[in-house]
Amino acid sequence: MTPDISGPRARLLILGLATAVLAAVAVVATVRAADRAGERDRARPGEPVARAGVVTLRQQGRLLFRNLAWGPQRDHISSLPLTTMAGPRTAAPRNCLRFHAAAGTGICLRATGGVVPGHEAVLLDARLRPVRTFPVPGMPTRARVSPSGRLVAWTVFVSGDSYAGGAFSTRTAIYDTRTGTLRSDLESFTVVKDGQRHRAADHNFWGVTFAAGDNRFYATLATGGRTYLVEGDLARRTLRTLRENVECPSLSPDGTRVAFKKRVPGAFADAPWRLHILDLRTGRETALAERRSVDDQALWLNGHTLLYALPGDFGADLWSIPADGGGAPRMIVKSGTSPAVIA
Known part of the structure; x- marks a missing residue:
């Protein structure tokens, strides 16, 4: 039935x-x-331990960075002593995708929540408290603070530029913390190439690094399928090309050398870069002993050593290499990226 x-x-x-x-x-x-x-x-086997605590930009002799160790402090700004960059790290309740700091000023590029996710640049004080927030039009990729702490720069990837085609497009901004002036896009600056003003719809800039004095800076210009090291003048709003095949420059503490990544012949298309040093006075290039491709803006740990990130088990690790072309790469911070040296 x-x-x-x-x-x-x-x-x-x-x-x-x-x-x-x-x-x-x-x-x-x-x-x-x-x-x-x-x-x-939960921390995973082999990962460093991050513990919540107080982190400030006034604690000298520290390395600050974005912590990538798994756990509740992942992506938080963390701190280790420069003398022993091992053992438990102290993590602040401040999460960032990109970070840098100098002289009591910090910059944090982070994701925003909401119905439509986005990104923003957050200016931080010495206690890592937000001072001012700027919406940004794309994915964060680079961030730098000038040695004095007065100037802050950031770069994001953007989409939608008709000239870009299948290539990426960027926006790079510089903010003056003293005057409150925001230069929202370096593409508004005048570019001088080979002594002549250079106009092109495909100008893209990234990787700002500041000189002492808070006026001069260096960055990468991409145009016509090539990259150039450019020297910028904030007061004059000009950018002058200096050398071809230079990306992500990083000025040495004494202002005489630039570390950068360079495309080298024979490398794989998806891993084409090798770290080099350019002597700004002589024009001499030195290839560093790191043979792996480095897709990062290196940072000077001191006057003779560079820091940079390479892919790691839990995202990225920080490595060091001598700046004279000798020595060998050495991992100094596991599960970390976006370093800042608080000397």
């Missing part, structure tokens, strides 16, 4: 069973989500 499923009682029974099944599915999903969240909050 076929059961009657058309009556009110049968329909209520079916509804009850369906509700129970859905409730069970929801419970299982919640438990699994909690397990995944718990997994994110």
Whole structure:
């Protein structure tokens, strides 16, 4: 005999069973989500330990960086002593995708929540508290603070420029913390190439590095399928090309040398860069002993050593290399990126 499923009682029974099944599915999903969240909050074997604590830009002799060790402090700005960059790291409740700091000023590029996710640049004080926030039009890629702490620069990848085609496009801004002036796009500066003003729709800039004096800076210009080291003058709003095939420059503490990544012949298309040093006075280039491709804006740890990030087990690790072309690469911070030296 076929059961009657058309009556009110049968329909209520079916509804009850369906509700129970859905409730069970929801419970299982919640438990699994909690397990995944718990997994994110637990350090994994071989990872450094990050502990919540106080981090400021006034603690001298420290290396600050974005912590990538798994756990509740992942992506938080963390601190280690320069003398022993091992052991537990202290993490501040400030999460960033890109970070840099100098002389009591910090810059944090981070994602924003909401219905439409985005990104923003957050100016930080010496206690890593937000001072001012700027919306940015794309994915963060580079950030720098001038040695005095007065000037702050950031670069983001953007999409939608008609001239860019399949290549990337960038926006680079510089903010003056003293005057409150925001130069929102270096593309508004006058470019001088080979002694002549150079106009092109495909100008892209990234990787600002500041000289002492808070007027002169260096950056990368991409145009016509080539890259150039440019020297910038904030007061005159000009950019002068100095050398071809230079990306992500980083000025040495004494202002005489630039570390940069250079495309080298014979390298793989997706890993084409090698770290070099350019002597600004003589024009002499020195290839560094790091043979792997480095897609990062290196940072001077001191006058003779560079820091840079390479892919690692949990995102990226920080490595060091002598700036004279000798020595060998050495990992100094596991699960970290975006360093800043607080000397």
